[in-house]
Each structure stands twice: as C-alpha cells, then as structure tokens.
Amino acid sequence: MKRVSTVISTYTADVSGVCSALFELGGMVVMHDPSGCNSTYNTHDEPRWYDQDSLIFISGLTQMDAIMGNDEKLIRDVARAARDLKPAFIALVRTPVPLMAGTDFFAVADLIREETGLPTWYFPTTGMASYVSGAGMAFETVAREMILPAASDKEKLPDHKDSSGKIGINLLGATPLDLSVKGTLESVIHFLRENEMEVLCSLGMDSPALTGDLADQLERAHRADVNLVLSETGLPAAKLLEQELGIPYVVGLPVSEFGEDLIDAIRTACAGKENVIACREDPQPAGEGEPSEKKKLVVIGETVYAQSLLQSLKNRRDLNVEAICPLSLRPELLGSRSLSIRSEEEIQAEVADADIVVADPMYRPICPKECLFIPVPHEAFSGRTFRRDLPDLVTCNIFQKHFPGNYCDSQTQVIE
Amino acid sequence: MKKIAIYGKGGIGKSTTVSNLAVGLAEKGYKVMQIGCDPKADSTILLRHGKDLQTVLDLTRQKGNDMSLTDMTVEGFAGVVCVEAGGPAPGLGCAGRGIIAALNKLEEKGAYETYQPDIVFYDVLGDVVCGGFSMPMRKGYADQVYVLTSGENMAIHAAANIGLAVENFKNRGYARLGGLILNRRNVKNEQAKVEELADDLKTVIVGSLDHSQLVTDAEELQCTVMEAFPDSAMAQEYRALADAIARQCGLED
Numbered sequence: 001m002k003r004v005s006t007v008i009s010t011y012t013a014d015v016s017g018v019c020s021a022l023f024e025l026g027g028m029v030v031m032h033d034p035s036g037c038n039s040t041y042n043t044h045d046e047p048r049w050y051d052q053d054s055l056i057f058i059s060g061l062t063q064m065d066a067i068m069g070n071d072e073k074l075i076r077d078v079a080r081a082a083r084d085l086k087p088a089f090i091a092l093v094r095t096p097v098p099l100m101a102g103t104d105f106f107a108v109a110d111l112i113r114e115e116t117g118l119p120t121w122y123f124p125t126t127g128m129a130s131y132v133s134g135a136g137m138a139f140e141t142v143a144r145e146m147i148l149p150a151a152s153d154k155e156k157l158p159d160h161k162d163s164s165g166k167i168g169i170n171l172l173g174a175t176p177l178d179l180s181v182k183g184t185l186e187s188v189i190h191f192l193r194e195n196e197m198e199v200l201c202s203l204g205m206d207s208p209a210l211t212g213d214l215a216d217q218l219e220r221a222h223r224a225d226v227n228l229v230l231s232e233t234g235l236p237a238a239k240l241l242e243q244e245l246g247i248p249y250v251v252g253l254p255v256s257e258f259g260e261d262l263i264d265a266i267r268t269a270c271a272g273k274e275n276v277i278a279c280r281e282d283p284q285p286a287g288e289g290e291p292s293e294k295k296k297l298v299v300i301g302e303t304v305y306a307q308s309l310l311q312s313l314k315n316r317r318d319l320n321v322e323a324i325c326p327l328s329l330r331p332e333l334l335g336s337r338s339l340s341i342r343s344e345e346e347i348q349a350e351v352a353d354a355d356i357v358v359a360d361p362m363y364r365p366i367c368p369k370e371c372l373f374i375p376v377p378h379e380a381f382s383g384r385t386f387r388r389d390l391p392d393l394v395t396c397n398i399f400q401k402h403f404p405g406n407y408c409d410s411q412t413q414v415i416e
Numbered sequence: 417m418k419k420i421a422i423y424g425k426g427g428i429g430k431s432t433t434v435s436n437l438a439v440g441l442a443e444k445g446y447k448v449m450q451i452g453c454d455p456k457a458d459s460t461i462l463l464r465h466g467k468d469l470q471t472v473l474d475l476t477r478q479k480g481n482d483m484s485l486t487d488m489t490v491e492g493f494a495g496v497v498c499v500e501a502g503g504p505a506p507g508l509g510c511a512g513r514g515i516i517a518a519l520n521k522l523e524e525k526g527a528y529e530t531y532q533p534d535i536v537f538y539d540v541l542g543d544v545v546c547g548g549f550s551m552p553m554r555k556g557y558a559d560q561v562y563v564l565t566s567g568e569n570m571a572i573h574a575a576a577n578i579g580l581a582v583e584n585f586k587n588r589g590y591a592r593l594g595g596l597i598l599n600r601r602n603v604k605n606e607q608a609k610v611e612e613l614a615d616d617l618k619t620v621i622v623g624s625l626d627h628s629q630l631v632t633d634a635e636e637l638q639c640t641v642m643e644a645f646p647d648s649a650m651a652q653e654y655r656a657l658a659d660a661i662a663r664q665c666g667l668e669d
Contacts, residue, residue, distance in 0.1 A: 069547050102516040102547050104554055107588035114587075 005344045009362045011327060012177055012380040014125040016045040017134025018093050019056055020175040021204045021233065023048060024214055025142065028055040028087035030078055032103065033095035035060060037127065044383035045131075047176045055087050066101045071108050079115040088215075089119040089145070091138070096127040119145055131177050131380055132302075132327045135233035139172060139203055142218075143237035151222030151245055166198040167270050170224040170241075172249070173234020174205040177380035178302050180390045187394035188230065191254050195263045200224050203237065225270045226250055228262075232303045232333060242275065251333060252278035253304055256397045258311035279307035280335035283314040283321060294320040298351050300359035301378055303328045305393060307338055309358065313399070324350060327380075358398065361386055374398055417528060418665045419536045421552040421591060424564035425574035426542040429599050431459040432631060432640075433564055434539045435496075436651075438463065439642035440658030441535055442494035446667065449533040450496055451522070453552055454541035455503025455511045462640045463492030471502020472518040485525045493643050497531050511541070512548020519551055534667065543574045550581065553591040560594035560665055562622065565613070567598075567606030572613050579617040594664050595622035597657065602627050622664050623657035626650065 012020075015037050022029050023046065031037045038058035042049040059074050082090055092109055105122040113120040121141050125134050169192060171185070179185050189199050189209040199210055201217035201224070210217060227238045227249040238249035248269040252262045258279075265278035297319045299306040306323040313321055321337060324347055328340040341347055348366040351357055357367045361375040362382045376398055377386035391398065424430050431452070438448045452459025457471045469490045475483045492498040501518035503511040522528075528536070538552035552558050561582050565575035575596065582593045598610045598621050607624075614621050626649075634644040641650050662668040 100510075100513065102513050102551070104547070104588070106555055107585075107590070110555075110589055111587065 003343055007365045008344050008347075009360075009381050012045045012131040012383075013040075013127050014129040014131055014134030014137075015093055015095055015127050016041045017131030017136070017175075017177065017233065018091065018123045018125055018138045020046060020131065020177050021135040021138035022091055022142070023054045023056070024052070024204060024206050025146075025218075026088040026215065027091055028057065028078070028082055028085060028089070029091045029093060030057045030059055030074075031093045031095055032059045032074060032098050032105075033061055034063075034097060037093075037095045045177060045380070047181045047379065047384065047387060055081075055085055057081065061097055066097060069101075069103075071103065071111075075108060075111050075115065078112050082112075082116045082118055087118065089121065090116065092120070092122045093134075094123065094125050094127075099126055121145065130327050130329075131175075132232050132329055135173075135175055135177070135204075136236045136329075139234055140236035140240055142203060143172075143240050146218045147221045147241065148244055150219050164198070166196050167226060167266060168200045168224045169197050169266070170200055170221050170227045170247075171202040171205075171234075172227050172229050172237050173231035173304070174202055175231070175233060176205070178231040178233070178305065178378070179205070179393065180377075180379045180387065182387075182390045183392040184394055187392050188228075188254060191259055191394060192228075192263075197263075197266065203234070222247075226266050228252070228266065230304060232327065232329065235330060235333070238275075246273065248273050248275050250276045250278055251280070251304060252311070253308040254394055255305070255308040256312040256394075256399075257314075258308050259394070261311060262308075277333060279304050279311060280333060280338070281311065282336050283310045284317065284319075284337070291318050294318055295355040296320045296322065296353060297356040297358070298322045298324060298354045300324040300326065300347065300351070300357065300363055301376070302380070303333050303338075307333075307335055309398075310335075310337065312397075319356075322350075356402070361389075372402065374402065417533060417536065418560075418667055419538070419558045419591075420594065420661070420665060421538040421540055421558035421561045422564060422597075423540050423543070423561060423575075423578045424597075424599075425571045428564050428566060428571050428574075429631075430564050431539050432462065432635065433597065433599060433625065433654075433657075434537050435460065435462045436640045436642050436654040437658055437661065438496045438537060439494045439640050440654045441662065442496055443642070443655070444658060444662065446534040446662075447532065448494075448496045449527070449531055449536045450492075450498055450539060451519075451536065451552075452498075452500040452539050453515050453518075453549070454501070454539070455506070455514065456541075457500040457502045459500060459539040460490075460492055460496075460498035462635065462638065463494075463496050463498050464490050465493070466638050469498060469500055471500045472521050473502035473504075473514050476517065476521055483525075485527055485530055488522070488525070489527070489531075493640065497533065499527070510548070512546040512551075515540075515548045516551045519557065535662075535665070543577055550585065550590075553582065553585065555589040558591040561591045562594045562597055562661070564597045564599050565610060566601040567603040567609045568601055571601075572609060575613060576616070579613075579619070583617075593617060593619050594661075595620045597622060598624040600625060600627045622660045623653075625653050625657065 109120045109122040201221035229251040241247045250269045254262045265276040269276045303325040323338040326342045356372045358374045360378040360381040377390045490498045503514040563575045565571045628650040630650045634641045
C-alpha cells in the first residue's frame with residue numbers, strides 16, 4: 001500500500017510534462033489517447049491554455065482503432081493537420097492505452113516524418129511517471145534537435161562572446177508546473193540582470209523580459225556561458241549541452257537570500273567550466289555554538305525549489321532543516337539533508353515530529369495538527385486550486401512573517 | 417550482430433529447426449542467442465536438456481526490476497545463450513503484449529551488449545496474430561525474417577500471410593524477408609508448391625530439410641539432432657542450412 005495516496009493529491013503525470021515543456025515552441029503536440037489526458041492537461045496542468053495559442057491535440061483513439069491496430073488513421077490525421085497548421089515540429093506523446101496495446105511509435109513517427117517532411121519526435125511516456133520525467137525528456141529533445149543544430153552551423157557561430165562581458169545564461173527547466181505564471185521567471189531574469197548576467201534563452205517558457213521570441217532564443221542558446229537549471233526537468237538538457245557544447249551547468253533557483261550564493265556559483269562554473277549543484281550544499285554545516293534545542297523545519301516540494309529554499313535558511317542555527325523531494329529522479333541532485341521519499345505513508349511519518357512544514361496546502365492533512373504549516377502552492381500538485389495564492393518564488397520571502405528580521409529586504413512580498 | 421526472426425505455422429517445427437540451426441552456427445564459431453517468443457516457453461528446450469529456465473515475464477512478475485540478466489538466461493548446448501520470453505497462462509492476459517514487454521526487458525538489461533552474440537534468433541509463435549507478435553520484426557530487432565513451411569496447404573497459407581505482413585511493414589523500416597525454409601512433410605508436389613510461394617513472395621528458398629525420424633528420436637533424447645546424431649545426413653542438412661543462412665544474412669560471403 002506504500003504507493004497509495006488516500007489523503008494527499010498526486011503529481012502531474014509525464015504526458016502533461018511533455019506538453020508543458022513544448023507548449024510555446026511552435027510545434028504540434030499529439031497525445032495518442034481516447035481522451036482524458038487532454039482534459040487533465042488543459043483543466044489542471046496548463047495555466048497558459050486560455051491565454052496563449054498552442055497546437056496541442058488529442059488523437060481520439062477508439063476501441064476499434066486499438067483492436068484493429070489502425071495506426072494509419074493517426075498518421076493520416078496528424079499529416080493532414082500538419083499540412084494546414086504548418087508547425088515547426090510534431091511530437092507524439094504516448095499514453096497508457098497505446099502503451100498497453102504496444103503501438104510501435106517509432107514506426108509511426110518515421111512514417112509521419114516521411115509524409116510531412118517535418119521533424120517528428122516520439123516521447124515514450126507512460127502516464128504513470130511524473131512530469132519531471134516527461135518534461136525532462138522533452139527539454140532534452142529540444143536541446144538536441146533545436147539548439148545543437150544551430151551550434152553546428154558555423155556561419156551562425158559568433159567570433160567572440162558578448163562584448164559587454166556579461167555572462168550569458170540559458171534557463172533550463174522552466175514550466176508553469178514548477179514556476180507557474182505569477183512572475184517567478186521574470187524575477188529570475190531581473191535578478192540575473194542586476195548581477196551583470198544576460199539571459200539568452202528561457203527554454204520552454206518565454207518572457208516579455210527577454211529579447212526575441214523563443215525561436216530567436218533557441219538560435220542563440222548555444223552561445224551561453226552557463227546553463228542555469230531551475231528545476232529537475234532541466235537537468236537532462238543541461239547534461240546534453242555540457243557533453244556536446246561544453247557549457248557547464250548550475251542547479252538552483254535564486255530563492256531569497258540564496259540568490260547571492262547562486263550568483264557566486266554561476267561565476268565559479270563560468271570561470272572553471274565546471275558544474276555546480278548549488279542547491280545541494282549542506283545549508284547548515286556543523287559548527288560551534290549550536291543551540292541545545294532546535295526546531296525541525298521540513299520543506300516538501302520539487303527537488304530544486306525545496307533545496308534552494310533550505311539554502312535561504314542557512315544562517316538559522318536554531319532550526320534543523322530538511323527537504324522531502326517526492327519527485328526526485330536523480331540522487332546526484334540531493335544534498336545530505338534531503339530525502340527522496342514518495343509515499344503518503346512515508347512522508348507522514350517523516351513530518352510527524354516537525355515543528356514547521358513548508359509545502360503545498362494539499363499536504364496539510366498529513367502534517368501534525370500542532371505544527372506551523374506554511375503553504376506554498378505547487379501547480380504540479382494542486383493544479384489551479386490555489387493558483388491565485390501562488391507566490392513569486394524568487395522575491396517572496398515566505399519566512400518573513402514567521403521569522404521576522406534578517407530574511408527579507410524591502411522588495412519582497414509576504415504571503416498572508 | 418545479425419538478428420533473425422523465424423516465423424511459420426504452429427507445429428511446423430520452428431523451435432526444432434532453430435535449435436539445430438543455432439548449434440550449426442555455433443559449430444562454425446559464432447556466438448548464438450536463441451530467444452523463444454511463445455508463452456509455451458519451450459523454444460530452447462532441446463538445447464538445455466530439460467534444464468529449468470525461468471521466463472523473462474515470470475521473473476518480471478516475481479521480482480519486478482530486481483533481477484539480473486543471468487536470471488533469465490541459460491547457456492545451452494554448444495554455448496547457445498537460451499532465453500524464453502514466456503507469457504500468460506492459456507486463456508488469460510495478452511501474449512502479444514507480453515512479447516513486447518519481454519523483449520524490452522531484455523534490451524533494458526543489456527542482453528545484446530553483455531553476450532555480444534554474432535547472431536540472435538527470435539523463434540516466434542505461429543502466424544503474425546497481433547502487433548505483439550510482429551515485435552521481433554520491428555525496427556531495432558530482427559534484420560531478416562525467415563518463414564518455415566512445408567508443402568501442406570495450411571502451412572503455405574500461414575507463410576503467405578507472414579510474407580504479406582512483412583511486405584506491409586516495409587515502409588516502417590521493419591525486417592525484410594530473407595527467404596523460405598522448406599521443412600518437408602512429403603506431401604504431393606511439395607517442392608513445386610513452395611517454389612510457387614517463393615515466386616509469389618518474390619523471395620527464395622534458402623534451404624530444405626528432409627522429413628526424418630532422427631528428429632523425433634533426438635527429441636525423445638531431449639536434445640538436437642546436431643548433438644544426438646552429429647554424423648547423420650540430417651545433421652548435414654542443418655549444417656548446410658546454417659551455411660546458407662550465414663551467407664544470406666551477411667555473416668559470410
């Protein structure tokens with residue numbers, strides 16, 4: 001029963017993760033499914049659905065299509081829509097029904113590519129993994145298929161780096177599932193700019209704060225000095241770009257006071273051409289003058305955000321901090337105070353003696369009644385339910401109200 | 417590495433032929449892997465002398481991902497690496513989907529990289545009855561399909577269906593038809609009927625096997641003809657077939 005959630009919600013699945021990562025890139029994304037995956041996506045997982053156009057489709061797979069192996073219908077429909085809509089690429093996303101039926105998507109993708117002449121990618125999602133896996137594979141594919149080719153075109157390579165001397169940065173792993181659309185991305189861009197850094201590309205999520213559309217950004221992304229991984233979904237793309245283009249990556253979200261450390265990490269990575277997983281540093285290394293009694297503070301959330309938030313508490317020696325990262329896929333991202341536990345039962349046991357818990361409001365019922373619960377909604381966990389309460393993760397110092405003093409400056413907001 | 421899928425009507429002698437062929441190629445110095453793609457899990461039985469071999473799907477059911485490659489393989493006679501995909505009990509589940517899951521699992525566990533076979537045989541159940549049973553001929557799996565047939569009408573009908581399936585899948589980058597193997601049952605006009613089929617399918621008969629009592633005798637001994645009667649004429653026929661397949665699939669000139 002360890003994988004059963006009887007009280008808390010579940011995280012967005014990999015199918016939506018692919019759609020979310022590709023939403024703004026001008027491609028045509030087709031979920032091969034009877035229907036259902038689409039409504040979950042556009043109703044709960046995609047805040048951009050009603051405000052921005054995107055070519056996201058459901059194939060309308062029927063029982064007879066599945067029984068008869070009628071792949072031709074999918075191929076024909078996709079090719080016809082592509083002729084009319086002229087997308088930049090086609091993405092086929094697997095869902096549980098064709099997974100169970102064993103549809104040969106590699107062959108289907110080959111045939112669509114041949115028929116349309118368009119880049120056609122297949123994402124082997126299962127509907128049973130989290131969005132971290134789906135968005136991760138989508139970003140990696142975009143990096144391989146849209147950033148690397150620009151780098152290999154010698155005519156487009158600059159002779160030298162930005163003459164202003166600013167560090168050029170790509171933001172990897174930005175989707176509304178982790179950052180929502182409440183200004184976090186813009187705050188990251190402004191914060192980097194204030195520190196003499198320039199964002200060349202925000203992969204998957206555009207911002208008015210950036211020059212050029214996403215196509216322009218992808219064109220220049222290979223010139224970056226560092227890739228900043230804002231969520232775990234960006235790591236596969238970061239690794240690929242490091243391997244192929246030698247661009248080092250830094251992992252962390254500039255949450256509150258952690259921002260200064262992250263800037264140092266970016267400079268270190270840039271100077272030494274080395275990767276820095278800044279969010280996994282021990283935020284409270286053992287030292288002298290430890291108070292005899294400490295309060296236990298637990299953050300539950302996405303791996304990079306949860307750990308970055310802990311980093312912002314590094315001066316609080318009166319707290320015993322810990323991160324629970326239920327979505328973690330890669331142990332290399334986890335610090336010594338982080339746990340990769342997923343089940344409701346395990347999480348409940350871990351927070352049973354916590355004094356303070358920071359998590360999405362839907363975790364509240366499994367936390368101790370007497371604990372101080374600080375709600376930070378997470379779109380990938382509670383969907384649109386608390387969207388209006390979502391903070392700007394960068395500028396909002398969620399602890400200010402509870403730990404007044406040295407945790408915020410005049411620019412920050414406070415969650416009430 | 418050459419990958420070959422063997423199809424044909426149920427009961428035509430695919431597993432027996434593939435096992436003898438595997439030994440014939442192993443005798444020539446090739447590393448051979450034989451993967452049974454049939455829920456009955458008896459493709460490699462003659463190579464392992466009845467020694468137990470847990471199927472990939474049974475292991476997956478029991479252990480999830482906590483199993484090693486060696487759990488699902490046995491080294492059979494002449495060093496042939498034996499694997500059985502397995503499947504559900506008769507009347508239950510979805511055997512075709514099981515083949516997909518089993519072949520994916522083998523790949524995931526690095527079977528081809530670890531054993532580095534020169535040649536892999538997929539011994540596939542009966543006709544191409546559903547998408548799952550076409551898995552061994554999908555892109556990334558077999559390069560060539562060989563169809564075993566006799567001159568019996570039902571066997572020819574099944575072989576023709578398989579040939580059509582291969583033709584239908586050619587634009588998907590699937591395996592190509594390598595040829596027919598004639599397993600004689602001594603029916604009237606047998607050679608002519610199978611030659612006609614080969615013409616219709618625009619392919620060749622890569623080898624012929626006589627109907628021999630030695631095949632049954634060897635089966636009684638739970639081994640291949642190649643092992644039980646290595647000096648027999650039948651064993652020579654299997655060796656000749658091994659030579660022909662090695663040439664046809666590009667292992668030899």
